[in-house]
Amino acid sequence: MLWTPEILALVAVAFVVAGFSKGLVGLGLPTVSLTILTLVIGIKEAVPLMIIPATLMNIYQGAIGGRFLPIVKRLWPLMAASVITIVFVGAELAAAADRRLLTGVFGLIMASYALASLIAFQLPHPGRYERIATPVVGGVGGVITGLTGSFVVPAVFYIQSLGLKRDELVQAMGIMFTVTTLAVGAGWTKLGLIEDDRMWWISAAALVPTMIGMVIGTTVRKRVEEAAFRKVFFAAILIVGSALALRNLL
Numbered sequence: 090m091l092w093t094p095e096i097l098a099l100v101a102v103a104f105v106v107a108g109f110s111k112g113l114v115g116l117g118l119p120t121v122s123l124t125i126l127t128l129v130i131g132i133k134e135a136v137p138l139m140i141i142p143a144t145l146m147n148i149y150q151g152a153i154g155g156r157f158l159p160i161v162k163r164l165w166p167l168m169a170a171s172v173i174t175i176v177f178v179g180a181e182l183a184a185a186a187d188r189r190l191l192t193g194v195f196g197l198i199m200a201s202y203a204l205a206s207l208i209a210f211q212l213p214h215p216g217r218y219e220r221i222a223t224p225v226v227g228g229v230g231g232v233i234t235g236l237t238g239s240f241v242v243p244a245v246f247y248i249q250s251l252g253l254k255r256d257e258l259v260q261a262m263g264i265m266f267t268v269t270t271l272a273v274g275a276g277w278t279k280l281g282l283i284e285d286d287r288m289w290w291i292s293a294a295a296l297v298p299t300m301i302g303m304v305i306g307t308t309v310r311k312r313v314e315e316a317a318f319r320k321v322f323f324a325a326i327l328i329v330g331s332a333l334a335l336r337n338l339l
Contacts, residue, residue, distance in 0.1 A: 167226060
């Protein structure tokens, strides 16, 4: 790919916006960056650029909260199943898939995630079936994540259903996003999907606009109603995701 100054500027803008969302409401870094970058440069170029900023931001989120070991003890089957299916199933599908189909599937996943969030969809607590449900959800989510680079459906809704306290939930999301993003990087690298080594340098450089966006988002958070922004955020993801799905699957 030709990394022109215009393309690099658009990449920087995408990460400023993604960082802003992360700073304002604590979510959206991979979702926003992938959605915008897929519109600009395509899904197979977007996923590698997301890896370093998303990993480092989520390492921080996963490290704070004081519940690291209990979370890992409870969710390790989800992590293990996710990693295995990301590397050996989802990434394999991404390598074999047509670029247009891959983009359409990504758009469909994003639109589904946004719509479910807008209507406040919640999975029921798994109860006594948690030991069975956890690796199953991890496996299904891993296939989708390895294919699209996005760890949202169905794993995010499943983790939300477990009855974790707010701080524990935030930490659990950070841990899961870190593990799955690293697995995507490993799986895509193994299969040669990251063909241009410059992507790693651009991904590392994207930390700067991401941090700028986070600082702005954190500052604005004190003056903006979070619930209202969430609605705007998910509405925008729904519109863009639906457009990507319709344009590439029909």
